[in-house]
Amino acid sequence: MAYPTRRATVTATLATAAALAFVPAPSAAATPARPRGPRPLAHAHAHNDYLHPRPLHDALDHGFTSVEADVFLVDGELLVAHEASGLDPARTLASLYLDPLQERVRANRGTVHAGYPAPLRLLIDIKADGVAAYLALDRLLRRHRTMLTSCHHGRVRPGAVTPVVSGDRAARVPMEAQATRYAFYDGRLDDLGTPAPASFVPLVSANWTQTFAWQGAGPFPAAERARLDALVSTAHTHGRRVRFWSTPDTAGPERDAVWTELLAAGVDHLNTDDLAGLEAFLRSRGHGGRHDR
Numbered sequence: 101m102a103y104p105t106r107r108a109t110v111t112a113t114l115a116t117a118a119a120l121a122f123v124p125a126p127s128a129a130a131t132p133a134r135p136r137g138p139r140p141l142a143h144a145h146a147h148n149d150y151l152h153p154r155p156l157h158d159a160l161d162h163g164f165t166s167v168e169a170d171v172f173l174v175d176g177e178l179l180v181a182h183e184a185s186g187l188d189p190a191r192t193l194a195s196l197y198l199d200p201l202q203e204r205v206r207a208n209r210g211t212v213h214a215g216y217p218a219p220l221r222l223l224i225d226i227k228a229d230g231v232a233a234y235l236a237l238d239r240l241l242r243r244h245r246t247m248l249t250s251c252h253h254g255r256v257r258p259g260a261v262t263p264v265v266s267g268d269r270a271a272r273v274p275m276e277a278q279a280t281r282y283a284f285y286d287g288r289l290d291d292l293g294t295p296a297p298a299s300f301v302p303l304v305s306a307n308w309t310q311t312f313a314w315q316g317a318g319p320f321p322a323a324e325r326a327r328l329d330a331l332v333s334t335a336h337t338h339g340r341r342v343r344f345w346s347t348p349d350t351a352g353p354e355r356d357a358v359w360t361e362l363l364a365a366g367v368d369h370l371n372t373d374d375l376a377g378l379e380a381f382l383r384s385r386g387h388g389g390r391h392d393r
Contacts, residue, residue: 137161137213138162138388140165141162141163141378141379142165142218142368143363143387144159144162144164144370145167146158146159146375147168147345147371148182149169150170155169155196155197156197158375163379165221166221167223170227171233172228172233173236174187178193178233178236179193184228194240198244201220201261202246205247219260222262222264223303224237224264224266224267228268231270231273234270248260249284251284251300252280253279254299255299256299263282265286266286275300284299284301286303287303287340292304292335292338292340302340304341308345308358309346312324316353316358317354320361328365332365343368346371347371347372349371349372356381359378370382
């Protein structure tokens with residue numbers, strides 16, 4: 101039986117290595133890496149998100165799953181600003197939110213946060229001209245409908261982004277008249293006692309300072325805690341989420357106390373302008389990840 105010599109073995113090894121050198125490596129484009137980011141925070145809502153240096157992106161980088169944009173209708177365009185004096189034709193709802201969300205959903209294979217199936221809530225606060233502004237919004241949303249949650253004759257089809265219309269109450273009339281919608285309505289506490297379905301009013305928002313006296317100093321009064329628990333329970337029984345605006349938002353024990361009580365009561369969205377502050381608060385309490393929805 102002939103055994104290969106050391107020289108023959110080396111020669112064969114070199115030949116094999118040379119052949120392998122010409123085998124193309126797997127293309128990175130063939131299996132794109134899914135974007136990575138912070139663990140999503142189901143309770144985190146970015147109030148006046150557009151005031152941050154990088155609208156939308158700063159909130160997403162902190163794990164937020166709900167963002168808010170105020171809009172004005174100007175010459176057929178929905179411009180993003182808090183006051184009419186701050187309008188800039190370059191800052192449109194499409195350019196700041198819908199277009200980058202479309203790109204992100206495409207990159208993440210159907211979700212805003214990679215690997216996190218729950219939708220991002222895009223709260224669109226119409227500042228004036230409710231009917232006309234909503235009709236313009238509807239036309240805009242239909243151009244992005246492939247990524248949006250929709251409602252057809254009362255049946256909801258989940259998407260990567262759920263637009264919710266807030267602000268000018270006049271927008272409700274044309275919305276209720278539609279058989280197919282790509283936006284939902286932000287109700288008020290008065291909606292808790294109405295037959296409006298959750299497929300139309302999935303969210304109820306209220307001004308904290310006009311609803312409760314407690315601002316985080318001292319213990320939460322028992323009567324107010326009971327009222328908060330009852331409001332949240334009623335909303336959840338009817339399939340609605342709950343958010344309060346005008347909660348204390350200056351870093352300190354009072355803000356932490358209010359946020360703690362809101363979480364304990366089951367409030368779905370904590371409202372803040374302080375992205376890093378709310379992220380730190382939630383993560384210190386174990387929030388964030390696939391099961392935080």
